[in-house]
Amino acid sequence: MASKYIALPKGISEQTFDAAVRDFSRVLGDESVLTAPERLAPYIKTMMPVPDSEHTLSAALMATTVEQIQKILAICNKYKIPIWTISTGKNLGYGSAAPAERGQVVLDLKRMNRILEVDKDLAYALVEPGVTYQQLYDYIKERNLGLWLSVPAPSAIAGPTGNTLDRGVGYTPYGEHFLFACGMEVVLANGDVLRTGMGSLPNSNTWQVFKWGYGPYLDGIFTQSNYGIVTKFGFWLMPAPSAYRPFVIRYQNEEDIEEIVEIMRPLRINGVIPNAVVIAHALYEAPVIARRSDYVTGPGSISDVAVRKLVKDHNLGIWNVYAALYGTEEQIALNWKIVTQAFGKSGRGQILTQQDVGDDPAFAYRAALMRGDMNLQEFSLYNWRGGGGSMWFAPVSQARGSETLKQMSLTKQILAKHGLDYSGEFIVGMRDMHHIVDVLYDKTDPAQEKAAYQCFDELLTVFSAQGYGTYRVNSAFMDKVASTYGPVQRQVHKTLKKALDPNGILAPGKSGIR
Amino acid sequence: MDVNRRNLMKGILAGGTLTMCGIPRLTTAGMGPDSDTVKIRTCALLLGNTPVDDAFANGVSAAYSVSSAGIGNASAQPTPLEVVKLKSGLLVKVRQVSELLATSRGMRWVAVMDDASAAVFTEIVRTAGGRLLSRGTHVSSRNVSAYSAFQSDSPPLLRHLWASVSPEQSPGAILAPRLVGNHKSFSIVEDFLGEARSNGETSSGSHLFAPVFRSYESTGPLATHLHCSGVSVSEGCGLLGWNRSQRWTEFSSPRDGDEGTQTVQENWHPANWVEALGYAVTLAGLGVGTLQEYCARRGFVYRARQGEWRNMYESIFSEERFTSFIVEV
Numbered sequence: 001m002a003s004k005y006i007a008l009p010k011g012i013s014e015q016t017f018d019a020a021v022r023d024f025s026r027v028l029g030d031e032s033v034l035t036a037p038e039r040l041a042p043y044i045k046t047m048m049p050v051p052d053s054e055h056t057l058s059a060a061l062m063a064t065t066v067e068q069i070q071k072i073l074a075i076c077n078k079y080k081i082p083i084w085t086i087s088t089g090k091n092l093g094y095g096s097a098a099p100a101e102r103g104q105v106v107l108d109l110k111r112m113n114r115i116l117e118v119d120k121d122l123a124y125a126l127v128e129p130g131v132t133y134q135q136l137y138d139y140i141k142e143r144n145l146g147l148w149l150s151v152p153a154p155s156a157i158a159g160p161t162g163n164t165l166d167r168g169v170g171y172t173p174y175g176e177h178f179l180f181a182c183g184m185e186v187v188l189a190n191g192d193v194l195r196t197g198m199g200s201l202p203n204s205n206t207w208q209v210f211k212w213g214y215g216p217y218l219d220g221i222f223t224q225s226n227y228g229i230v231t232k233f234g235f236w237l238m239p240a241p242s243a244y245r246p247f248v249i250r251y252q253n254e255e256d257i258e259e260i261v262e263i264m265r266p267l268r269i270n271g272v273i274p275n276a277v278v279i280a281h282a283l284y285e286a287p288v289i290a291r292r293s294d295y296v297t298g299p300g301s302i303s304d305v306a307v308r309k310l311v312k313d314h315n316l317g318i319w320n321v322y323a324a325l326y327g328t329e330e331q332i333a334l335n336w337k338i339v340t341q342a343f344g345k346s347g348r349g350q351i352l353t354q355q356d357v358g359d360d361p362a363f364a365y366r367a368a369l370m371r372g373d374m375n376l377q378e379f380s381l382y383n384w385r386g387g388g389g390s391m392w393f394a395p396v397s398q399a400r401g402s403e404t405l406k407q408m409s410l411t412k413q414i415l416a417k418h419g420l421d422y423s424g425e426f427i428v429g430m431r432d433m434h435h436i437v438d439v440l441y442d443k444t445d446p447a448q449e450k451a452a453y454q455c456f457d458e459l460l461t462v463f464s465a466q467g468y469g470t471y472r473v474n475s476a477f478m479d480k481v482a483s484t485y486g487p488v489q490r491q492v493h494k495t496l497k498k499a500l501d502p503n504g505i506l507a508p509g510k511s512g513i514r
Numbered sequence: 515m516d517v518n519r520r521n522l523m524k525g526i527l528a529g530g531t532l533t534m535c536g537i538p539r540l541t542t543a544g545m546g547p548d549s550d551t552v553k554i555r556t557c558a559l560l561l562g563n564t565p566v567d568d569a570f571a572n573g574v575s576a577a578y579s580v581s582s583a584g585i586g587n588a589s590a591q592p593t594p595l596e597v598v599k600l601k602s603g604l605l606v607k608v609r610q611v612s613e614l615l616a617t618s619r620g621m622r623w624v625a626v627m628d629d630a631s632a633a634v635f636t637e638i639v640r641t642a643g644g645r646l647l648s649r650g651t652h653v654s655s656r657n658v659s660a661y662s663a664f665q666s667d668s669p670p671l672l673r674h675l676w677a678s679v680s681p682e683q684s685p686g687a688i689l690a691p692r693l694v695g696n697h698k699s700f701s702i703v704e705d706f707l708g709e710a711r712s713n714g715e716t717s718s719g720s721h722l723f724a725p726v727f728r729s730y731e732s733t734g735p736l737a738t739h740l741h742c743s744g745v746s747v748s749e750g751c752g753l754l755g756w757n758r759s760q761r762w763t764e765f766s767s768p769r770d771g772d773e774g775t776q777t778v779q780e781n782w783h784p785a786n787w788v789e790a791l792g793y794a795v796t797l798a799g800l801g802v803g804t805l806q807e808y809c810a811r812r813g814f815v816y817r818a819r820q821g822e823w824r825n826m827y828e829s830i831f832s833e834e835r836f837t838s839f840i841v842e843v
């Protein structure tokens with residue numbers, strides 16, 4: 001007779017798990033403890049080139065209060081049950097809602113979804129982890145608070161807590177999300193509740209306005225980590241500017257990225273262009289408007305000739321630089337002059353505004369994201385290859401033209417070797433660039449799935465050998481990436497883990513930490 | 515909101531009899547404490563604005579009528595199948611789809627959509643506390659490379675990959691015999707989260723559904739069944755990317771004279787593979803006609819016969835990539 005669970009935590013017998021599930025049910029009620037396969041199935045699709053069975057959860061728990069989480073952790077400690085926390089659980093391309101290891105119990109905080117405070121004057125929010133961007137967006141709109149969000153491309157369905165805890169990015173001037181985080185409440189493995197920064201001080205009203213508090217700054221250790229469960233999250237919002245001008249600059253050669261970055265860097269560092277600019281390759285743009293099968297026949301990656309044709313057919317650039325100006329009309333007019341002069345000098349880039357492009361769908365979704373609106377068009381990437389395989393390759397680069405060109409060429413070459421396309425973009429920070437590549441492949445083709453695995457592995461190996469680190473990775477490759485940062489950092493992570501979570505119940509495997 | 519609801523059909527559209535091995539039922543019996551809380555009242559179809567919507571819907575309506583007939587309750591008026599078509603696709607209508615699911619508690623949905631929408635739909639179902647019974651990824655490639663068409667280890671041009679709760683809810687065994695008639699190679703892989711519950715029976719009856727297939731079970735740690743036609747078990751493993759050195763035992767072989775025929779009696783014949791798919795997914799969604807093998811993984815590999823290689827080379831599948839679902843909310 002088969003087990004009554006679809007998976008069990010490593011080293012835990014069915015009998016022990018039964019006892020734990022009974023205890024969980026006593027705390028949460030039967031309805032909030034999911035073990036039926038059809039209820040757990042939506043947590044399992046990972047899109048990674050490894051069997052989903054390696055990331056199958058044993059159960060999902062729906063907690064709604066801090067007290068419940070404390071009790072759950074006590075049960076986990078008692079039975080040594082590992083627990084994987086998600087807030088809104090939309091970590092698509094990085095492992096989705098599935099745990100890092102087979103058998104872990106998912107703690108799903110989607111029902112902890114109260115917006116605790118939005119301060120119009122000080123422009124901050126304090127939310128529970130299950131709050132989605134859409135919810136917050138509606139809240140702000142309904143009350144006419146005049147504040148903007150910064151959202152990742154899955155906007156509506158994702159949420160600020162999970163996104164920021166995984167150090168995600170958006171596209172407004174507040175796009176580097178963790179920079180704008182201010183104050184967390186964290187339940188530790190032993191059940192203690194820590195409020196970081198000014199939050200530890202009784203009666204403090206500065207928790208969401210001053211990040212550092214007193215003593216070592218702790219917030220960072222709760223991001224991309226498994227040291228605690230974040231139950232409240234504070235962050236800053238951007239006051240809506242009176243004027244906003246999104247634009248795109250289209251370039252027609254891959255080598256032009258050198259010029260783009262060299263012009264962009266001073267404009268970003270000086271704050272002339274304040275937002276997280278995107279330099280999107282044509283193949284990152286294409287899925288919104290074109291079908292791969294119209295340009296590629298047979299196996300292998302798309303040819304440069306085909307990309308040129310696609311670019312021509314759809315009026316794209318090989319590189320498409322999306323940026324925006326924010327402020328008053330006067331400020332924008334002034335900065336627009338600086339921008340157009342800088343980018344106009346060589347004559348290689350074509351600068352276009354909303355008026356120029358009309359209802360171009362690629363421009364429309366970028367313009368929406370750069371003002372923190374809800375829009376899901378970027379999911380079109382999944383229609384490019386089809387077949388449901390996707391992993392984000394996310395190395396960090398200096399904001400220097402020669403570096404970006406080198407990274408792009410290297411990535412493209414390794415992808416092509418494995419028959420995969422370069423669907424990449426650079427997200428421009430002040431001094432860094434997040435080089436984001438969607439490694440898209442067809443999971444119904446076993447040879448392509450294998451190639452995708454080998455390709456990703458090679459990308460990580462080659463990039464780290466050249467000194468390029470990855471900022472975030474899917475759960476099949478977390479150990480590999482952790483090892484690229486060397487033994488000392490790994491040992492420090494481990495030491496912290498032992499001190500804060502001696503039974504190793506919190507998300508073992510997250511960022512390679514156990 | 516341009517979500518259109520309409521009744522696709524009322525009552526039975528096509529007659530026919532179906533050999534049913536599953537139990538026609540509209541409620542699930544899950545395995546955990548949360549399994550029986552929703553009573554499923556009706557079945558509905560969600561069309562995600564893909565080029566295959568119409569063909570898929572044809573298959574759905576045929577299956578719906580066949581199953582209604584097969585239930586054998588002549589006095590009962592079959593519940594009309596409700597159809598929702600997302601005119602501008604799910605990525606634009608995500609809020610409406612969330613609301614739709616939220617207001618349709620107790621409903622089982624069969625859905626088809628592009629892969630981008632499918633990624634979002636899975637998330638909406640989870641957020642709504644829904645049940646995902648089956649998700650299929652479907653790919654047909656155009657046969658443009660003579661080289662790849664004749665390579666023994668290149669995958670078939672038509673491929674289906676399912677993640678299903680159990681063989682009871684998985685369409686593969688309904689689909690496979692209906693694709694054989696097309697004389698084009700294909701593969702189907704189904705992964706099951708929970709094994710079908712055995713009542714002391716062993717798995718059996720596969721030739722009932724797939725007479726041209728030889729059926730094997732692996733003696734490895736993962737209970738796996740593989741049904742092959744036109745390929746050896748080792749070639750079949752290679753085409754599915756499975757370990758070729760696995761040990762297999764044959765448990766069913768084609769009967770003489772069965773080749774190319776179906777024992778499932780029905781008057782309806784699909785015009786193309788997408789119709790066959792819509793049919794299979796819907797029957798599986800209704801719990802009718804599925805093959806309840808007791809395994810964690812199942813594969814079907816069919817390679818068209820030698821004489822049909824040319825046919826396969828010449829005949830062109832249109833390039834299609836999309837996802838199908840069976841969900842309950």
Ligand SMILES: Cc1cc2nc3c(=O)[nH]c(=O)nc-3n(C[C@H](O)[C@H](O)[C@H](O)COP(=O)(O)OP(=O)(O)OC[C@H]3O[C@@H](n4cnc5c(N)ncnc54)[C@H](O)[C@@H]3O)c2cc1C
Nearest residue numbers: 087088089090091092152153158159162163168169229230
């Ligand atoms: C088409 C597409 C485009 C994308 N674009 C972007 C983009 O522009 N920017 C970007 O950043 N990402 C992007 N992503 C990746 C991802 O979808 C987003 O980052 C998303 O915001 C993450 O999901 P979430 O917000 O629901 O977080 P969750 O999935 O809830 O959380 C993410 C991780 O954080 C940890 N965690 C979550 N909650 C807690 C908690 N309460 N306590 C402790 N640890 C916790 C867990 O390890 C979890 O896996 C994209 C994905 C797709 C498919």
